[in-house]
Structures are given as structure tokens and as C-alpha cells.
Amino acid sequence: MAETHRVGGSPEKFKLKLRRFDPESGEAPYWDEHTIELEPHRSVLEGILQARARFDGSIGIRCSCRAAICGSCGVRINGEPGLACHTHLDHARDSSPDGTIEVEPMGNMPVIKDLVVDMDAVHWKKIQRVTPWLLAKQPVPEREYLVPRENMVDVTQSMACIQCGACVSDCLAMEVDPGFIGPAALAKAYRFVGDPRDAERHERLNDLSQDPQGIYDCTHCFKCVQACPKDVNPMGQIMRLRRIAGADEHIVDQNNGYRHEHAFVKNIRRNGLLHEADLVPDSSGGKFHPRAIPELISGMPTAIRGLMRGKMTLSKILLHPHKAPKPVKKYFDEIDSKPERYELNLYVTGYDEDDEPTPATVGEGSTT
């Protein structure tokens, strides 16, 4: 992945195509093109600022530190979310199909002007939603809390978030369900769920599980993992919230999240391969559970169509043609019944030294 970027080098020309929009003008959004001249290793943000200084003082962009710390300059570059100050001009040119660097405002948030979006209307509301502060266990000790190092190292990954909104911009669940709490806020929630000083772990998890737009609304699309300039791995944090909610706190939510996970695991333990026909009723509590009946009825037309096309056969639906090999069952039982889960976190452990081509090169500014 890591293309080497020359530091220094002589200035080159780059074509920038900027998405412009001024709601007060009453005009529709449009594209604006400028050719700027800078050393190839300089950032897209510097390119935009040069265009503003030289050609058009009205270009709207929010920025401050220019060093991937403040999180102000989140935009979409060639359709991908990221920080303008954290993307090299030559890299952006190379990732564009025609060599023109296309810069748009982030998605899932209303545009205030040009490349500036309304973070308050979406991102910060969602952050507020997860009670983003420590609710300390009582009584508060007279001196400092003593917390195991592993716990603190573990939550530093979600603490690395700089609130740039890149993950929110491209969240695919939010695209169809704007009320979804979303990747940034849920990663923030893990920061407190994973903190042993917090007194409200169960309540936090119960709240986020029961909310139809909470942890079980994530579609597992990896967009946020790819978008994050700080390697926060928001989707990974959401999966950990689910794991802790289900396995440690035994929270059975109204969204079928817990039941789906457990039905799936049970299904593979028994069959070795996924037996789809059992998954829907089992996710609702089992074939004979009252809750499963409406699900089964609403699924009937789909099942009938499948049967008529020969995709499914009755014997495939009713019988279990596959059986898991005995050792597989044993792995399920042994690993699942361990008092403590063995969870390798590469963010904490890093990669073995002998691995030359592994992602030690996630990008500068990442904290791996």
C-alpha cells in the first residue's frame, strides 16, 4: 500500500475540482476547477488554501492545525472520506481516474457552505447521545483510581478519535437510517464501557442494545474502518460492545441482535455449515416462539418463491443435511466456556517483527 512520497522535490501543477454550494445564493451546487502549483508531497488542504488565496477568496473550507490533530478538515477526496491535510497531492492525483483531484463535502451531514458541513446537526448530537463522560463508581477514592494498564491501553484506541466525522460521512447504515447512532459515537461509547472506573456499564450497554438504532443497527460494511485517519476501528468497537452486551451482561435486546448472534453460533456448532432455514425463526426465539410467527409469515412469500425456483427444497429446509464434525463442536464448547475470552487486539500488540510486508504502514499519523 505505502507508496513512498518524495519529500521536497520541485513544485508541480495539480488540477483541483471543488464542489461549491452556497445555500444563501439560491443556486444549485456546482463544480469549480483550479490549477494549483505545489510540491507533490504537500497536502490537498494546502492545495485548496492556495486556490483560495490566488483565485477565489470565497471558497469555504474549515481547517486549523493542518497536521491531522484537530479534525477540522474532513472532506471527501475522489469519493473517499478523509482529512484534506492528511492526504498528499500526488497520492490524491494517483487515486483519481483522470488525474483531477475531486474534493466534496462529507456525506450524511447537511452542507453549510462548499466543503463545510454542519457537524452540530449530526455528529455532535450523536456523540451527546452516548453520555460521553465517565460516570464514576462510588465512593470516589481519596487518591487516584488504580486501573490495570491493559484496560487503559485498550481504550486508547477509541480515545484516539479526533472527531473529524470521516466515519459518519460514509456510514452506510446511516445513509438509509439517519437515526443510527453511528460509528463515531459508538466508538466513544466503548471508551467508557471499556473503562473499569465507570459505574454504568450495564446501563450503557442496555441502552445501546435496546435502541433500534443502536449497536445492532450496524451493517458491518467496514466503511468507518477504512475512513478513519486515526485507526480507531469504530466497527471493531461496535462488535466489542455487542460481545460484552451479550456474553458478559446477558442483555437480550428487543431488536433480535442477541438472539441472532446466538442462533447463528448455535447453528454452526450443530451443522458445521450455516443452515439458513433455521436462522430466521431461531433469531426470533425459535420456530415455535410466538415472536417467530409473524417473522415466519412475512418470510413466507420469499420462502415460497425460493422453493418454486428450486433454490430451496423442503428437505433442505426441514432436515439438516450437514453435521458438524465432532472436533468442531468441541472447539465451540471449550472456547465458549472459558472464564475469560482470549481477544488478540493488534492495535495493542502490534505485528511480529519478522512480518515485513504487514500493515506497519497504515499511514502517517496513525498510532499503530
Next chain:
Amino acid sequence: MSIKVAYWPGCVSRGFTPELHGSMAAVAPLLDIELVELDRANCCGAGVIAEHNQELADTLNARTFALAQQVQGAELMMNICSTCQGAQSECQERLDANAEYRAHVNRTLSAEGLTYKKDPGGAGGASFTNKNFLWLLVEEIGLDALRERVKRPLTNLKVGPFYGCYIVRPRERLGIDSEHPRDHYLAQVIEALGGTVISYAGERKCCGFPIITMNKEASLKQAGTHLGDAKDADADCLVTPCPLCHLNLDLQQPLAAKAVGRELQMPVLHLPQLVGLALGLEPKQLGMQRHIVRPTSVIDWSTAVVGAAA
């Protein structure tokens, strides 16, 4: 030149999308791929087992890798499911990153006499390779060789690629870079087969399948939106390397159409079906009659598509 692979078909290709497994079996000999099926292997967990217990998912997939490494003469492991590719790559990343962890998982597998080796060719050698059929097609067989085998170019067939998520993100883990633009391979294959590539908004978005039991409305809206976008871009059909995407895009398409309030009627092909069609196989041999939106009812293969039948 033939290639022998340890073949992992996954679950759904033998469950609710049997036409995928069948079409792969039909296409393999035409591409000189020898498939040695891993019939004792288990479900990859599709991310759900990892969500439940990471060590369990890693152990189950290390088991599959170990079984693949036992296949004599196989150059690599091949899968036909993006979700398997993504879930297995995630586990492989952890297993390969940490020798101590690998040894821990291998201790569990020793109950069956199995071991997953990070570098099967010896220390410092090439690492274990698990490729989706799409990657194998472009990287091992090659687009030129594929082009040479086309018997019935898909002339005038407008195909929208549907990659889904698991095979394109995260890029580093999936080995996507400027030398391996794996997130553009579907387009390259469609072109090599003589078809026309249709770009549309949903190419690399989520089909919605993972939340179908939790938030049906949002899930179907996702499927319906992408199908509708492809229709607006004038696609005749979509092609996907992921059977789970296929479930939401095809099996659930009547419901997805309702969710977005428009008619869709968009056929969705599995990758081996599209390849097979161009290599001269008939829609029926490729199981297309099993689709909910029958490609044959929407597209007239014999005249509109097929330029010069060999």
C-alpha cells in the same frame, strides 16, 4: 496451464444459492481450474462468530486453512464468497501477526492433528494464500487468457458490478493497492468478457443483508436503493462475487422493490455465471432458472446479448 486449488465453497453456495456452487463447478474445467473441495471444513463465521468470540472464529478458520494446506499439490485456497474472503482474511491477519497466538490456536487444533502454518513453503517463504475466484481469475489466470477463452462475447450486455463490502474493505487487509486494484477487478472481468461496464452509486456499498433480521426496513432499503441506482444507470443486470449479497439483491428483491416503492426487475448474476455465459455455457447449465428475477426473462441472451455464438 492448469491450476489446482483447495476449494472452499462456503455455506450459502450450497444452501440457498445452490446455482453458485453448480456454476463454479461447470466453469472450472473451462478455465483449467482443478477444484479439490474442502468438504470437512466449517463455516467462516461471517463476522458473527467473531462478534461473539474472536478466538472461536480464529480457531475455526485456522482449521479450514490447515485443511487447505493438507491438499497435495494445491497452489492456494480459493473461495467463491466475498464474506468468507473478508471474515477469513481478518482471522488470517491475527494468526499471521502473532506467533504466540498462532501457537495457542494450533494447540487447540492439535486435537485433530491439524496445524496452520503461516509460511507453508518454509520459514520466510510465501505466506498462505486464500483468494476469491475473482482475484484468482485476474491474478492467476489473467485477463488475456480469459479473453482468449471467450466463445460468446457479452456484446452489448450492460453489466453493473456489485462488489459488496467484505471484498473491498479494509484495503490494507485485503491487499488492495495500485498494483492490485482488486476493487476494480469486476469491471476488468466484465470488459474482458466483452460486456459493457455500468458505473452506479451502489457498486461498493452494503447490500443490507447483515441487518435483515435486526432492521428489515433499513436492510431492504439498502438493497432496493442500489438496484434502483443500477436501473437508472441503464444496467441490464448486476454481477456479484458474494452469495449473501445475492440473497438480499435477488431472493429479497420483491420486498426490496416494495421498500423503495418502485419496480426493479434487475437480474443479479453470480460471477461464475457471467463467466460461464461468455465461455459458451447455456443459462440453464448455470442455474439461472433458479433466480427469483430470472435473467432469461429480462434479457434475451440469444439475440440481444450474444454477438457471435460459437
